[in-house]
Amino acid sequence: MADYILEMHHITKRFPGVVALHDVSFKVRRGEIHALVGENGAGKSTLMKILNGVYQADEGTIVLNGEETIIRNTTEAKAKGIGLVFQEFNLVNSLSVAENLYINRLPKRKGRIDWKAINREAQEFLDSLGFNFKATQKIEQLSAAQRQLVEIAKVLALNNSLIVMDEPTSSLTTTETEILFKLIENLKKEGISIVYISHKLEEVFRLADTTTILRDGEVIDSAPTATLTRDKIVEKMVGRSVDTEYPHRSCELGEVVLKVDNITRNGLIEDISFELRRGEILGFAGLIGSGRTEVAEAIFGAEVYHEGVIEVGGKKVAIHSTHQAKDEGIGLLTEDRKETGLVLDYNLIWNITITNLNKVRRRKFISSKAEMQLADQFSKELNIKTPSLKQYAINLSGGNQQKVVFAKWLFSDVDILILDEPTRGIDVGAKYEIYQLMNQLAEQGKAIIMISSELPEVIGMSDRLVVLSGGKKVGELNREEATPEAVMSLAVSN
Amino acid sequence: MESKENSARKKKIVSFLREWGLIFAIVIITLVATIIRPAFLSGKNMLNILRAYSTIGIASIGMAYAVIGGGMDLSVGSTISLTAVITMLIINNATVATVAPASAALLALLVGILLGALVGAVNGAILAVVNGRMAESFIITYAMQIVVGAIAQAIVKGNFQAAQYRSGLFKQFGMGFTPVLFMIVVAVVMQFILVKTKFGRSLYFLGSSMKAAKMAGLKVKQVRFLAHLICGMCAGLAGVIVVSRVGSASVLQGQNYELDALVCVAIGGTSLDGGSGSILRTVLGVMVIGFMMTALNILGVQSNAQLIVRGTVIVLAVALDVLNKSMKLREVAQ
Numbered sequence: 001m002a003d004y005i006l007e008m009h010h011i012t013k014r015f016p017g018v019v020a021l022h023d024v025s026f027k028v029r030r031g032e033i034h035a036l037v038g039e040n041g042a043g044k045s046t047l048m049k050i051l052n053g054v055y056q057a058d059e060g061t062i063v064l065n066g067e068e069t070i071i072r073n074t075t076e077a078k079a080k081g082i083g084l085v086f087q088e089f090n091l092v093n094s095l096s097v098a099e100n101l102y103i104n105r106l107p108k109r110k111g112r113i114d115w116k117a118i119n120r121e122a123q124e125f126l127d128s129l130g131f132n133f134k135a136t137q138k139i140e141q142l143s144a145a146q147r148q149l150v151e152i153a154k155v156l157a158l159n160n161s162l163i164v165m166d167e168p169t170s171s172l173t174t175t176e177t178e179i180l181f182k183l184i185e186n187l188k189k190e191g192i193s194i195v196y197i198s199h200k201l202e203e204v205f206r207l208a209d210t211t212t213i214l215r216d217g218e219v220i221d222s223a224p225t226a227t228l229t230r231d232k233i234v235e236k237m238v239g240r241s242v243d244t245e246y247p248h249r250s251c252e253l254g255e256v257v258l259k260v261d262n263i264t265r266n267g268l269i270e271d272i273s274f275e276l277r278r279g280e281i282l283g284f285a286g287l288i289g290s291g292r293t294e295v296a297e298a299i300f301g302a303e304v305y306h307e308g309v310i311e312v313g314g315k316k317v318a319i320h321s322t323h324q325a326k327d328e329g330i331g332l333l334t335e336d337r338k339e340t341g342l343v344l345d346y347n348l349i350w351n352i353t354i355t356n357l358n359k360v361r362r363r364k365f366i367s368s369k370a371e372m373q374l375a376d377q378f379s380k381e382l383n384i385k386t387p388s389l390k391q392y393a394i395n396l397s398g399g400n401q402q403k404v405v406f407a408k409w410l411f412s413d414v415d416i417l418i419l420d421e422p423t424r425g426i427d428v429g430a431k432y433e434i435y436q437l438m439n440q441l442a443e444q445g446k447a448i449i450m451i452s453s454e455l456p457e458v459i460g461m462s463d464r465l466v467v468l469s470g471g472k473k474v475g476e477l478n479r480e481e482a483t484p485e486a487v488m489s490l491a492v493s494n
Numbered sequence: 495m496e497s498k499e500n501s502a503r504k505k506k507i508v509s510f511l512r513e514w515g516l517i518f519a520i521v522i523i524t525l526v527a528t529i530i531r532p533a534f535l536s537g538k539n540m541l542n543i544l545r546a547y548s549t550i551g552i553a554s555i556g557m558a559y560a561v562i563g564g565g566m567d568l569s570v571g572s573t574i575s576l577t578a579v580i581t582m583l584i585i586n587n588a589t590v591a592t593v594a595p596a597s598a599a600l601l602a603l604l605v606g607i608l609l610g611a612l613v614g615a616v617n618g619a620i621l622a623v624v625n626g627r628m629a630e631s632f633i634i635t636y637a638m639q640i641v642v643g644a645i646a647q648a649i650v651k652g653n654f655q656a657a658q659y660r661s662g663l664f665k666q667f668g669m670g671f672t673p674v675l676f677m678i679v680v681a682v683v684m685q686f687i688l689v690k691t692k693f694g695r696s697l698y699f700l701g702s703s704m705k706a707a708k709m710a711g712l713k714v715k716q717v718r719f720l721a722h723l724i725c726g727m728c729a730g731l732a733g734v735i736v737v738s739r740v741g742s743a744s745v746l747q748g749q750n751y752e753l754d755a756l757v758c759v760a761i762g763g764t765s766l767d768g769g770s771g772s773i774l775r776t777v778l779g780v781m782v783i784g785f786m787m788t789a790l791n792i793l794g795v796q797s798n799a800q801l802i803v804r805g806t807v808i809v810l811a812v813a814l815d816v817l818n819k820s821m822k823l824r825e826v827a828q
Contacts (some may be wrong), residue, residue, distance in 0.1 A: 003737065135626075182807040300709075302709060321713075322708050322709060322710075322711045322712070322713060322714075323711045323713050325711065326711030331711070332709065334709050339703070339705065339706065340703070340705050340708075340709040341706070341707050341709070342706070342708050343699060343702045343703055343769070345702060345769065345770070346699075346702065350695070350698075354695065354696075354699060354710050355710055355711055355714070357692040358692070359693060361692075365691060366689070366690050366691065366692070366694075366695065392674075408710070412711070
């Protein structure tokens, strides 16, 4: 028998414009718990999607149990004994736990489904795992944590020899996490191998025999966990130089324009407070799901907040809707420009002017001439490359689309701009233009909140950093304090 | 390479049909019908067609607002019935009480429009509260259709109401060119609102993506409410004119109007997904149906066959829309 249950050799995967994985080799021993860590976008998920047949590697080979194999799709991965526990739930909410467990292989008796047997077997199985809910309960009656456990049970029911768990504890409470850890340790005793992806380093130290660190699509290190320290891992996760990629800006900060006091949105964010000054770029750092977007949506009135006070320009405001936020001078550039930032079927003129149609009205009615002129002015200022303003937004490149979103919000004349992942999915050149634009705006006296999952970017651009973790503010760092290590260590702290 | 040329040609044909198809269809129908029955082209017949379809036209213009905003209104038929019944009651009572016919007619017109506005406002308010889109508007306005229909039924107690007057301003509403004039005025005003006001532009964004509209800081709820309010007003006006034209009112007066209006909107090239469309095209869509049905009548085609033709035209119109959309997507993918 081979020592390794899984060997992935020299895997390279390219997507248009990016190399997601470069010459990655990853080996999992039989019966070990192998942690895979890295920043958002380091390539962990891509690697696991290749293992699961969702993507095909451009180069490299996969060896399972000593035999070279090709995995073309998820069904093949399942047949080869690879189980995956995803962060997102793939459960049917209106069906019972038992039905979800047996959904593909309902036992039949005399041509009919034997419900009694299913429910009994499912219950026995759940009990053996130590899960404290009934097999006959509907998924929609379960908490998020219990659903995650069902998701895990679903994979365990398949007798896999290799199980990949992607952030399995992100929605679990301490009690359930303990149950899961015991389960994982039992699986290990039975000789089942586990790939454990997590941002929580305590879990890695508690569980993993081996840890592999990915950064920018490359393996930085792979070593027995015992030989690593927390600081070493963090350093290796982020260890690139943060310097001249970001244009320099020097400007005086003005008065406080936005003050957020103990904003709470039940279950998502808790007691978030911060101040934002004129001319400042305030960075929001944290991992995916840490609550950054939720804070932005609450301030912009897109979602309710249950407690807390927002002050704009020293005045207390109650923001219940997005147009109210806009009236108060707050704009939000959403993280999803294709779905919510733009209407892709409309031309650039419509997309730019929509935030402030008052400006294009002449004698109370929209003037297409005024609209054309103003849109033209903004698109020239932002250097949007398009053959015509009548072009549909969908035909523009990602970078140019993002500039249109900027134009749209500059057109609205708001003073406070919240940028949610402003450089996501755009090329390096366009990124630099966006950075310059942000600096210009700050110099003109706008106040900017920048949410970014790219650590170097958010550190390089911000005057000050707020770090969120698990829906709470876990730290505030000034420029000098904000080293990648310090930010990352806060981001994984809650 | 050949396939590329082919697809380019196909794209040209489809976009040409989208641009000129409606006018083209009206011309073809007129030509064919006139060759077989020259009387089709007479001024009298033309006016008849326009007048007969003016109320569907007005209802369709209102429906276009609901559809562009990403919803629909199935209560249009019942709203027309209700306004028809109430209008008739007002006019008859006024005649008995010898109120000046002109003031009675204006009162009936006002009440009719307000009644429609009320029904629309209830639709709009509910949809605004539940953040409804297509599916919700389908259910809620269908429920409204049932409720409003029942109210109309209760008011006339199932009876058919005949007019108790012979002349006067009210009669004028449905005579000669007046209904057509109503439709033209409504069309011009509504097209203007759609193209030239903040509300009109917001309506397009709302229909295209409610989420994007919200994230652009638009007053999503208010726009949704207004769209349905306007749709109801148009139905109310249509109800008044129907009664005047027909000279009687019953609870079945508006039956199927909502579906006819939806069909006209769809034939007029307004995507049932919301976010696009125009009032001018909607009116042209109404005229295509009007010319076609009249031609079939004049040519003596059996009524069952007429329905089959009508169904076929609807399918073709929607197919053209789908084709156009898929081509646009393919263009983007290339």
